[in-house]
Amino acid sequence: MKMIDDDRRRMQVNEKALHMLFCAFEPAIYSKMSSYKSAKEVWDTLETTYEGTNDVKETEIGLLNLSYKNFKMEPDENVTKMFDRFLVIVNGLKVFGKIIPEDKLVRKLLYSLPESWDSKRTAMIEDKDLKTLKLDALMGSLLTHEIMKQGREDEKKRVLEYAQRPIMR
Template structure:
């Protein structure tokens, strides 16, 4: 919603962040006071309209449930502040959520049953959650964190990336792409090894079957040719 409003007119977002522009004048004592209605100029009305447009844009985005909670509010900033408190909580709640997200980020590790793609999805969810609360983590730190969250069997690939790349300039999507390529190749090699193991196992089984048939035939021939055989 923030991006949509900014892309429509940045002045609308200013109104949401800072509140409506109230036309002011100086009174006889030199103090700034709001203008009376009959003192408001056409230019002042245009400034007033910025907040109305922002408020209208917000209302158009809401469903009935949300609209019923904020329909009586008369400024875009108040509406936005109400939404933040309703859906993100008070400042104390926000601090708690940020603390939980930061702890999840600090302790993040790749799970044994997760692929690179699934791991990156979980990592992105945590990072985007932190970003949603206004905390931006530099990309080089994200690269370092994701790289060192990998399991031990990635040690070889991790070392290769560190030696070949500059982690200060390496992009996160480049790192993920490199890891995905390595994972695909590794899975391909594992499939080939599994196929070869099955082939060897089948040869062993066939060999044992042939030996068993040959042994039975030999015993049968021996029993048939032996004159002492009661049969």
């Protein structure tokens, strides 16, 4: 009698789990999964389909680690695009359980800036406590610097264009 009650309880739990999974699916996924009889089968299939096998996960982690290690600001890339690209890598690592402390992320971003940003990087390192500096504060500071830098470059272009204009008599 005990065995039958345990089996009945397991079946009920499985049915509830299947029902919850099926309710969460869009029609295309439901039609693929509706033939499975256990929640475990559905879950394993979803895991393999959307996360890949262990080999696929290890490859993705390896590629993300490599992208993080080699991360640099690209030529002609602005701060916003660089930051977005950085967050894609960091969030990808986070999905796989590799969480990097914020102070290391701040340092990584600072050291990924090109040589033309050396003065800003040095000022940040000397003036800020990098252990407590938040990524969004770093982003704001870099954006401010970029805007000021662009403004100076635009002013130089205007002066040069004005100086090169022919003199009208």
